[in-house]
Amino acid sequence: MVSFSMTQPKPFTLLGVLLISLAILTLEIVFTRVFSVLMWYHFAFMVISLALLGSGAAGVWLYLGDRHFSPDQTNKRLALLTLLFAFGAVASFWLYLQYPFEFKVISKEGLSGGAIGWLALIYLTLSIPFLLGGATIALAISRFSQSVGQVYSYDLVGASLGCLVSILALTTMGAANAVLLVGVLGGVAALLFALEAQPGWRWGSVVSIALLLALLGSNLTTNWLQVRTRGGYDARNVLVYEKWNALSRITVYEDPGWLQPFGWGLSPTYVGPDPGHLLLLIDANAGTPIQKWDGSWEMIDFLRYDLTAVAYAILPDADAFIIGSGGGRDILTGLLFGARSITGAELNPAIVHAAQDVFGDYAGRVYDYPNVDIEIEDARTFLARTAKQFDLIQASLIDTWAASSAGAYSLSENGLYTQDAFRLYFERLTARGMVSYSRWYFIADPTETLRMVTLGLQSWQAAGVARPADHMVVIANFSQNRTADQGLATMLLKKTPFTADEVAALIAFSAEMDFTVLHAPGYTPTVPNPVHELALADDLTTAVAAYPLNISAPTDDRPFFFNFIRYSDLGRDEFVNNPAFKSSAEANYALLSVLGIATLSALLFIVAPVALRRDARASVRGSWPYLLYFAALGVGFMLVMVPSIQRLTVYLGSPTYALAVVLFTILLGSGIGSRTTQNVPLAQAPARLRWVIPALMLVILIHLVAIPVVVSATQSWLFALRIMVVIAFIFPAGFLMGQPFPLGIKWVSGDNEAILPWLWAVNGATSVIGSALATVLGLATGFRIVSLLGMACYGLALALALLAWPHQQNN
DSSP states (O other), rough: OOOOOSSSSHHHHHHHHHHHHHHHEEEEHHHHHHHHHSGGGGGGTTHHHHHHHHHHHHHHHHHHHHOOOOOOGGGHHHHHHHHHHHHHHHHHHHHHOOOOOOOEEGGGEEEOOOHHHHHHHHHHHHHHHHHHHHHHHHHHHHTGGGHHHHHHHHHHHHHHHHHHHHHHHHHHHHHHHHHHHHHHHHHHHHHHHTTOOOHHHHHHHHHHHHHHHHHHHHHHHHOSOOOSSSSSSHHHHHHHEEOSSSSOEEEEEEOOOSSSSSSSEEEBOOOOOOOOOEEEEETTEEEEEOOOOOOGGGGGGGGGBGGGGGGGGGGGTOOOEEOOOOSSSHHHHHTTEEESEEEEOOOOHHHHHHIITTTTTTTTTTGGGGTTTOOSSOOHHHHHHHHOEEEEEEEESSSOOOSSSTEEEEEOOGGGSHHHHHHHHHHHHEEEEEEEEEEEEETTOOHHHHHHHHHHHHHHHHTTTTOOGGGGEEEEEEEOOTTTTTEEEEEEEEOOOOOHHHHHHHHHHHHHTTTTEEEEOTTSSSSHHHHHHHHTTHHHHHHHHHSSSSOOOOOSSSSTOOOOGGGGGTTTTHTTGGGGHHHHHHHHHHHHHHHHHHHHHIIIIIHHHHHHSSSHHTTTTTTTHHHHHHHHHHHHHHHHHHHHHHHHHHHHHHHHHHHHHHHHHHHHHHHHHHHHHOOOOOOGGGHHHHHHHHHHHHHHHHHHHHHHHHHHHHHTHHHHHHHHHHHHHHHHHHHHTHHHHHHHHHHHTTTOOHHHHHHHHHHHHHHHHHHHHHHHHHHHHEEEEHHHHHHHHHHHHEEEEIIHHHHHOOO
């Protein structure tokens, strides 16, 4: 944005660029984890928007304040901005932790006014370090424009290293200390810049580093800066263990001393004391118990009375596969029922470490039994690479609500509730094998159970089963309710039809336990219920469409099992005020609120400052094709990138890994692509665009067709090889996506250089909006449609450049 150019940057200056870029990316990923804990997972995707707002506003403000950035003061200004970033990151984070934000929905009016106000304040507060960091990068690139390729390469290397450092920092020191580490890294970057400035700046940087190190050191020993929820278990229970990593925050709380044992669906016929348990929470929301056990079967006999164990009533000597082994409760159940072998898949190594090592003695070393095997990876990845078949594939209330770094709803667990996942389960079942899935059953409105039933029926249909209802049994527990109208439902989905003897055994078991059979082949419930009616519907598609809420079977393209409310339902009190759908309504309101805040912020802090400048207003008259071209690039870039992250989350086994790999690859590819345009003559820019954008559109189409096929074929490969596959797919898109912007700048500058600030502002603003818009559209239409819309944006940009721009230039 600033037009001054200097000589070659010194090595220390380049290292400073690398380090500040590393710090910015580290902060971005760390914030996604913090948002997931403190604000629920709906808000985690907001971080991308925050980072884009900061960098976009930085470029515009740098242009507007160019008189304050004389070339001979460059390194001093770089040091100043970086020090402000270092302390701004710490201060804004501390301030954010003080905000009494509480997310509430009030009927069809949506969010409370206070919630929106606090959310906007959080958004602006946490954008400050990204603004300062973005200004540092923008100033370095503009001041050393003759060496922009070199500066940009150090920027990209730093960003890629930031993806790695964030994971290491979260795993080794937790989120709060990771933010303090970002401050230290910013201080070191300031010192590197200050080495080319006056001595006073060097000493100031050294003192700042010492202060920031003192803050980090003191927090490592005293925990004066902590991420703690304002309610829930953090406020009511004694914390005995805490561990952060790139996937989540793990906390364990002392035994609450309940009068009855912990049970997801414990039978009312059970009478006995609680042997004791610890509760392990994931991101302060989803829980899994660590059951106290001394090795005696009598101590855990209550597990025979839990609805989640119903499959064992007809599966003796089972080879069981547990999805999300967690604290080991389902493994204990399998051992109690005499399972021949038990394989558990747990994505988060911190959970395994807590259950197996930290509290292993308390839990009876259940993970160490000779017939128990624990795999630390995503369940679908393990099932894709193993040839073993199982008699039971079990998932009991798997929903950690943990945030993807890419966006709301992008949960690794959601990848377990899709037709694609269930078809894989079907392939891994023995002839007598069955899937056992347990979900909450709200008696007043059992939408969650109905969606699970739809998922089972449609998945088995897709697998070639003619009458899937004959392969399904659904049993509910209406006792031990958390609320007056809530119980548990377990769906058994068998590879072959249930036999009459199996149905009779399950009915007898249910009667003994005082459970309710909602559906079974050849069985007529004593009281009609919607589960039985849906299972026997003449036309399942019609029945699903006729239901007032969304109970369609999710797919990997639209993996939002837990979102039952469509945007059109948000104004209906009977849904928004229903406790069964409160979280679903909150999620939709969260997405729309952040989209609105992001749009308003982009207009206020990126577009408005340019519009207020008189010479900028004069330059924009009659230049709408230019503005629309750069707006299309900004939106299109995000509509392509966000679906790529979502699409590859299941493949890499973690949303964090998907973000790190995809973001790094796109940044690297875009940087190299942008660098190749530096020597393109102005006259050849149109010709370059004529093949670059069509090539990009072709690559997007190839992604839509080929990625599902390649993912399926290579899901069983080693993690490192899967990363290489992702890079091979994403890099060409990044390489091409990095070229339309600089080519457009070059082309436009030959006709109307004064409009360049507007183009930067419009592109930055639409990128901010596009990051939120991609998730909003993905929820409504699926990410395949979002990718196609991104491709359409690039098509619009090409049409504008080739049709409207020459007309503008001829006039």
